[in-house]
Amino acid sequence: MKRTYSCPQCRATLNPNVKVILLATNRGRTGLVLLDPQPGNYEVLKAPELEFEEGDRVEFRCPVCRAALVSSASENLAELLFRDEEGNEGQVDFSRVYGEHATYLVTREEVLSFGEDASQYRGNFFGEAGFNG
Ligand SMILES: [Zn+2]
Numbered sequence: 001m002k003r004t005y006s007c008p009q010c011r012a013t014l015n016p017n018v019k020v021i022l023l024a025t026n027r028g029r030t031g032l033v034l035l036d037p038q039p040g041n042y043e044v045l046k047a048p049e050l051e052f053e054e055g056d057r058v059e060f061r062c063p064v065c066r067a068a069l070v071s072s073a074s075e076n077l078a079e080l081l082f083r084d085e086e087g088n089e090g091q092v093d094f095s096r097v098y099g100e101h102a103t104y105l106v107t108r109e110e111v112l113s114f115g116e117d118a119s120q121y122r123g124n125f126f127g128e129a130g131f132n133g
Contacts (some may be wrong), residue, residue: 003037009067014080017069018126019045022069023061026098027051032063039103040093040114054099073124077102082117094121 014020019034024046031047045053052058060069060078062128071077077093082105090107105123111125125129 001084001086003084005037006081006083007062007067007083008066008069008079009062009090010065011081012062012064014062020080021063023063024050024064025059025061026056033060039094039105039112040101042101042115052098058096058098060096073104074121075103076100077121077124079107093121093125 005020006012007014008080014022015037018037020033020037022033024031024033029049029051033050034045036043037058042047046052057069057076061067062069065103069078069080069094073093076095076097078096079091079093082092083089083125088107090105091106092105095102100117100120102117103114104118104121105112106125113122
């Protein structure tokens with residue numbers, strides 16, 4: 001399903017084409033990264049000046065307003081807004097620890113989790129109810 005992702009602060013669309021575009025800062029360097037819009041796909045395309053190693057906690061910012069995209073559920077998670085073709089809206093939270101695969105699609109009705117490390121932050125989302133993972 002096609003989802004449109006946007007910045008929680010300025011509402012700018014972050015996947016104007018196929019990939020989600022974010023500013024990333026790690027090890028003192030800042031550059032653009034492209035993330036796959038499909039939850040559970042952890043392929044990352046990064047600018048050559050960026051360097052990520054397992055366990056690094058990458059700082060993600062909106063490329064439009066530069067707001068820090070940190071989740072209220074955990075400081076190890078980044079957070080964007082999403083809306084799908086059927087009008088469903090919510091937030092997507094994903095681990096910003098490089099190499100850790102945990103993603104959550106959160107709507108009013110449910111929380112869907114993706115990635116082999118999803119159990120890590122599952123309890124951080126308003127109780128365990130609604131989880132089907
Ligand atoms: Zn923004």
